[in-house]
Amino acid sequence: MNSSQLIGITTFTYLFSTILYTAFFIFKTKRLGPLATLFTLIAFLIQTAGIGLRWVESYQMGMGRAPLTNIYESVVFFAWTIIFIYLIIEWKFKTRIIGAFAVPFAFLAMAYASFASGITKEIVPLVPALQSNWLIAHVVTCFIGYAAFAVAAGLGFMYLIKNTSETRQSTNDSTLLGSLPPLKVIDDITHKTMVFGFLWLSIGIITGAIWANSAWGTYWSWDPKETWSLITWFIYAITLHARYTRGWGGTRIAWLAIFGFISVIFTYYGVNFLLSGLHSYGSN
Amino acid sequence: MKNRNPIWDFFTSVKLALFTLFFLATTSVIGTIIPQKESAQWYIDKYGETTANLFQILSITPDMYTSGWFLSLLGLLCINLITCSVDRFPGVWRQIKADNLDIPLARLEKMDPQFCWQLPTPPASTASTLKNDLRVRGWKAEERTLANGLLLFAQKGAMTRTGVYIVHASILLIFAGAIIGSSFGFKASVMLPETRTTDTVYTFDTHSSINLGFEIRCDRFNIEFYDNGMPKAYRSQLSILEKGKVVIEKAIVVNDPLSYKGITFYQSSYEPYQEFLVTITDKKTGLNETAIIPYKQQQNFTENGLRLGIINAEAQGQSVSRMKIWLTDDKGEPSLFWLTDGEQVTVERATTKYAVSAKQMYATGLQVAKDPGVWVVYSGCALMILGLIVAFFMSHQRIWLYIREETGGTSSILMTGNANKNKAGFEKIFQTLTETINKV
Ligand code: HEM
Numbered sequence: 001m002n003s004s005q006l007i008g009i010t011t012f013t014y015l016f017s018t019i020l021y022t023a024f025f026i027f028k029t030k031r032l033g034p035l036a037t038l039f040t041l042i043a044f045l046i047q048t049a050g051i052g053l054r055w056v057e058s059y060q061m062g063m064g065r066a067p068l069t070n071i072y073e074s075v076v077f078f079a080w081t082i083i084f085i086y087l088i089i090e091w092k093f094k095t096r097i098i099g100a101f102a103v104p105f106a107f108l109a110m111a112y113a114s115f116a117s118g119i120t121k122e123i124v125p126l127v128p129a130l131q132s133n134w135l136i137a138h139v140v141t142c143f144i145g146y147a148a149f150a151v152a153a154g155l156g157f158m159y160l161i162k163n164t165s166e167t168r169q170s171t172n173d174s175t176l177l178g179s180l181p182p183l184k185v186i187d188d189i190t191h192k193t194m195v196f197g198f199l200w201l202s203i204g205i206i207t208g209a210i211w212a213n214s215a216w217g218t219y220w221s222w223d224p225k226e227t228w229s230l231i232t233w234f235i236y237a238i239t240l241h242a243r244y245t246r247g248w249g250g251t252r253i254a255w256l257a258i259f260g261f262i263s264v265i266f267t268y269y270g271v272n273f274l275l276s277g278l279h280s281y282g283s284n
Numbered sequence: 285m286k287n288r289n290p291i292w293d294f295f296t297s298v299k300l301a302l303f304t305l306f307f308l309a310t311t312s313v314i315g316t317i318i319p320q321k322e323s324a325q326w327y328i329d330k331y332g333e334t335t336a337n338l339f340q341i342l343s344i345t346p347d348m349y350t351s352g353w354f355l356s357l358l359g360l361l362c363i364n365l366i367t368c369s370v371d372r373f374p375g376v377w378r379q380i381k382a383d384n385l386d387i388p389l390a391r392l393e394k395m396d397p398q399f400c401w402q403l404p405t406p407p408a409s410t411a412s413t414l415k416n417d418l419r420v421r422g423w424k425a426e427e428r429t430l431a432n433g434l435l436l437f438a439q440k441g442a443m444t445r446t447g448v449y450i451v452h453a454s455i456l457l458i459f460a461g462a463i464i465g466s467s468f469g470f471k472a473s474v475m476l477p478e479t480r481t482t483d484t485v486y487t488f489d490t491h492s493s494i495n496l497g498f499e500i501r502c503d504r505f506n507i508e509f510y511d512n513g514m515p516k517a518y519r520s521q522l523s524i525l526e527k528g529k530v531v532i533e534k535a536i537v538v539n540d541p542l543s544y545k546g547i548t549f550y551q552s553s554y555e556p557y558q559e560f561l562v563t564i565t566d567k568k569t570g571l572n573e574t575a576i577i578p579y580k581q582q583q584n585f586t587e588n589g590l591r592l593g594i595i596n597a598e599a600q601g602q603s604v605s606r607m608k609i610w611l612t613d614d615k616g617e618p619s620l621f622w623l624t625d626g627e628q629v630t631v632e633r634a635t636t637k638y639a640v641s642a643k644q645m646y647a648t649g650l651q652v653a654k655d656p657g658v659w660v661v662y663s664g665c666a667l668m669i670l671g672l673i674v675a676f677f678m679s680h681q682r683i684w685l686y687i688r689e690e691t692g693g694t695s696s697i698l699m700t701g702n703a704n705k706n707k708a709g710f711e712k713i714f715q716t717l718t719e720t721i722n723k724v
Contacts, residue, residue, distance in 0.1 A: 063510060125510045128517055128538035128551075199672050206665040215539050217550045217653030218471065219661060220462070222349040224316035234309035238302055245298040275316060 003057055003067075004121055006050030007076055011114045013043030014079065014107040021099035028179060033096045037087075040103060044083045051080060054123065063125035068139040071272075072121050075113040077139070079106040081147035085193070089151065093189055095181050101154035134211035142204030142229075146268065148197030149236075149261045155190040156257030162186060163251060187249055190257050198236045205229050224275050228267040235260045295367040304361045311357070315348040322346060362459055365452050376445050384437045384682060385428040392684055395700040397711055399718040403695045407434045407687045410695040414685060417722050423683065433695070436685040444678040445704065450671030454664045461660030469655040470494055473552065476502040477647040478561060479576070481525065485652045496547060496652075499525040503533075505554060505646040506626060507603055518551050520648040546654055553649030556602040560594050561645045567630070567637040576645060588613045594642070595620075604644040611640065679705040681713065 020036035023029065054067040067073045086102040089095075113119060158180060165177035180186070208226070213219040220226065239256040242248040266274075294300060318339065327336040327345050336345070343351030403410045411434045415425045423438035472485040472494055481501040484493050504521040517537050524532040524544045534542045541550040563574045566587060575592075577583040582593040596608035604625050612618035615634040623629055628641035683701030690696050699718065703710035 125512070125514055125516065127515060131517075131537075132539040134539075195676050199669075199676060202672060203669055206669070209665070210662070211539075213658065214541065215550065216552065217541070217548055217651050217655070219658065222315065222320065227312050227316045227349075231309045231312050234305045234312075238305045238309070241298055241302060241305075246302075271316070 001053075003050045003054035006046055006053060007110075008114060010043055010047040010050060010076075010079070011107070011110040013039070013046065014083070014103060014110050017043055017099070018104045018107045021096070021103050025097055025100040025179065026176065036099060037090065037096065040083060040099070041087065044080070044087065047076070047080050047083070051076065058123050061123060063123075065126050065131075066136045067123075068136055069126055069130055070120065070124070072113050072119050074139055074143060075109050075119075078143050078147055078150075079109040079113070081144050082106040082109070082150050085144075085147050085151050085196075089189065089193070093181075093185070095185075097180055098151075098155065098158065098189070101158045102151045105150045105154060129215055132211055132214060134207055134214060138204060138207040138211050141200050141207055145197045145200035145202075145204050146264050148193050148200060149257075149264045152190050152193040152197060152257040153261035155186055155193060156254035159183060159186045159190060159254040160251065163254075183250065187253065190253060191243060191249075194236060194239060194257060194260070198233075198240065201229070201233055201236065205233060225267070225271045228263070228271050232260065232263040232267050235263050292367065292371075295363055296371040298368070300364050301361070301368065304357060304364060308357055308361065311348075311354065314344055318344055318348075320345065320347055320349070358459070362456060365456060369449055369452055373449055376449070380442045380445055380680075384439065384684070385426060385435055387435075387684065389430075389686060392686055392698065392700050395684075395702060397700065397714050399699045399714075401697055401723050402690070403697065403723070405695060406693045407689050407695045410434075410687050410697070411436060413722050414687070414697070417720075418683075421717065421720070425685075433686065433688040436687065437682070439680065439682045441678050441680045444674050445680050447671050447674030447676075447678065451668055451675055452671075454668035454671055457664030457667060458661050461657035461662075461664055463657065464660055465655040465657030469653065469657065472652040473650060474652060475553075475555060475647045475649050476500070477557070478502050478505055478645050479574075485650075498531075498545065499528075500549065500650075501525060502648050504643075505648040506643070507554070509600070513600065518554060518648075520551055520650070522549060546656060548653050548655075550651040550653065551648065552651040555647040555649065556604075557645040557647065559645040560604075560607065560642050562592060562594075562640070562642040564590065564592070565639040567639060569636070582610075588636075590638075592640075597644075607642060607644075609640065609642065611638070679703045679710065681710055683714070683717070 017036060017040040020032055020039055024032040024036050051067055054073070055064075058065050058067065068077055082102060083106050086099060086106075089098060089102075113121075162177055162180045162183055165175065165180075171179060171181060181189075205226075208229070209219040212221070212226075235256070239248075239253065239260065242256070243253060322345070324336070324340075324346070327339060330336075331339065339345040343353060348354055403413075405413065411427055415427065415436060418425045418436070418438055423440065425436045425438040427437075428435050470487055471489075472487045474482060474485040476482055479502070481499050483496050483499045485496060486493055501523045502520055503523055506519055507515055508517040508519065510516045519535050519537050521535045522533070522542055523530045524542075532542070532544055536542045536549060536551050538551045541548045543549075558579045560577045560579070561574065562577050562583070563572065564585060564587075565572045569587075571587055573585050573587065575583050575585065577592065577594060579594055579597065582591055584591050590613045591611070593610045594607050595610050597604045598606040606622055606624050608620065608622050610618055610620055611631060613633055613635075619631050619633070621629065621631065623640065623642055626641070626643045628639055631638045631640055681701065681703040683699065686698040686700075687695045688698070699714075699721075701710070701714055
């Protein structure tokens with residue numbers, strides 16, 4: 001058993017988790033709930049083992065390094081963090097329905113990592129610029145933030161759906177949307193998740209700046225990736241202020257949670273593929 | 285006493301903050317789509333003359349992020365932050381320092397959550413029992429005697445009300461650090477061949493020369509490779525010299541620079557030469573000599589008519605891995621041998637032995653930065669994280685216990701309290717307190 005196999009298995013287990021949570025949500029079969037949680041927990045442990053094993057393998061190949069330094073590894077870690085944060089929310093707020101809105105993100109991330117072309121799964125050694133503990137800190141903290149924002153977007157989505165139903169303020173198991181938590185609760189969890197993400201994104205941007213400074217002597221150079229992370233940070237700062245000082249809540253915050261996550265995706269994915277594509281297209 | 289004039293109101297408003305942040309976010313996008321810091325010709329070739337001109341007029345190119353209008357937006361954010369804090373902080377400070385025992389009882393009676401119970405002891409001794417109870421649970425209570433009873437007050441985390449202001453101040457500190465860095469620092473670079481010394485570097489933006497005030501020498505540069513041929517490390521052995529004397533020696537790699545007198549040298553690039561650095565030591569006399577030898581040229585050493593040439597080389601890309609050396613001192617046939625880059629061999633000749641080492645010659649590309657503001661920026665960053673944790677996860681919790689004297693010398697107690705954030709969390713704490721506090 002090697003790490004690629006373990007991580008490969010994870011993709012399918014998260015798909016199965018997604019199905020279980022969705023079935024639990026739609027058919028309200030009470031027994032499916034604990035099963036979904038148990039299954040997700042096992043998938044999570046398999047993934048943890050896979051990531052750990054990959055680390056060990058890199059040492060066996062004589063280039064020991066944390067498994068966090070290319071697209072494949074970071075997306076895998078992203079999925080891992082989403083599940084981690086989701087499981088904490090499930091445990092803290094005692095609600096399983098959120099799983100149907102959060103776990104799919106982890107599955108999609110894993111599917112992307114596993115099947116997208118142009119993503120290498122090989123363990124390659126680190127070029128000199130990437131050999132830095134600040135880089136590891138940077139990747140870990142950014143992805144905790146991104147994962148929290150993914151969960152917040154899932155919650156925002158859930159809020160908007162629930163908002164269309166008559167059972168807005170209550171839980172009423174007899175209808176599909178009725179079984180979702182009351183709007184106030186969703187709103188509160190969304191906000192808390194975004195606050196958590198904002199803290200980690202801030203730390204992520206800071207550790208990235210420290211890394212840049214130790215490698216090149218400039219902590220900020222307005223390159224597209226840096227700038228986009230700052231744009232994302234501004235969007236969430238706006239969201240926090242609108243809520244705290246102007247009393248925004250509900251639908252607006254739900255939309256901002258989704259909008260913010262789109263900016264996250266662009267920061268991570270778009271900058272690499274769309275903007276650099278734009279540049280190389282232009283210079284051809 | 286507040287000065288409510290419209291201009292002040294404008295600059296202190298959160299609406300302005302939302303507006304500024306929104307504009308910063310949206311305009312920042314432009315500079316990520318239109319490449320920055322290219323030449324004027326580059327923009328004309330790419331976008332055409334008219335569009336390129338328009339970009340220039342709008343200061344979108346060549347460097348939007350240092351243009352007047354973008355810096356003004358950042359400046360506006362700072363002014364907004366300062367005025368907003370100046371406006372609100374005194375009020376927050378008054379809340380922190382407030383005399384909480386001086387509170388109308390009517391307000392206590394309306395507060396939520398509440399808990400009431402009776403104790404058979406008179407108010408004074410009830411107060412001391414309860415105070416003790418609270419102390420055990422980490423609440424230090426103050427006490428004041430009222431007309432018909434006693435009031436106890438205890439609080440936690442009053443200072444956490446400053447969290448938001450710590451975050452806001454940290455942003456100003458980061459800006460201050462950036463301004464210090466760009467006013468009193470520089471970013472420069474230099475290409476320094478092995479064995480050479482320089483005291484001059486060249487700035488990025490204007491290519492003007494800067495005198496370091498000391499000298500730096502590159503003693504050696506080498507590249508290490510992984511087994512699969514990928515570069516593993518670029519390493520420059522550097523020496524800093526003051527008046528010709530070495531004061532510091534350090535091998536730098538990417539991510540591990542050398543700092544001296546506030547100036548930092550970063551490994552950033554390199555340039556291979558078609559020349560070789562050859563060192564020969566006569567093992568008998570101990571005489572030692574180093575020379576720079578171009579490829580396929582014969583070099584005369586001073587000793588014994590010694591001559592040496594590099595007649596062949598194997599390379600990975602532009603980096604030579606092995607070279608073939610021709611050596612003679614006219615005592616017998618010339619020696620011909622292969623030598624791995626950077627290693628040493630012993631060559632036996634008729635009358636003596638020579639230790640010969642050779643390596644391809646490189647220039648190391650150093651990035652040179654002076655940034656006296658960087659520690660201000662870092663302090664700002666640390667402060668921001670601290671402030672965020674305080675603002676997000678800590679709250680100011682207050683509890684009051686009003687002990688009223690009842691007929692017959694017993695006490696009835698009203699406990700209430702509040703927190704400025706995380707009400708649910710506070711209610712739990714309050715609940716536990718009501719369960720454990722002395723009720724007999
Ligand atoms: C990028 C810049 C900014 C960041 C990162 C930031 C961050 C924060 C944070 C973390 C909070 C705390 C929210 C909470 O209580 O949990 C906050 C609150 C606040 N901010 Fe900002 N802020 C920024 C800019 C501004 C500006 C320019 C203003 C100017 C008006 C402002 C005014 C306020 C106010 C009035 C509050 C509420 C304070 C309170 O609860 O008493 N912020 N800010």
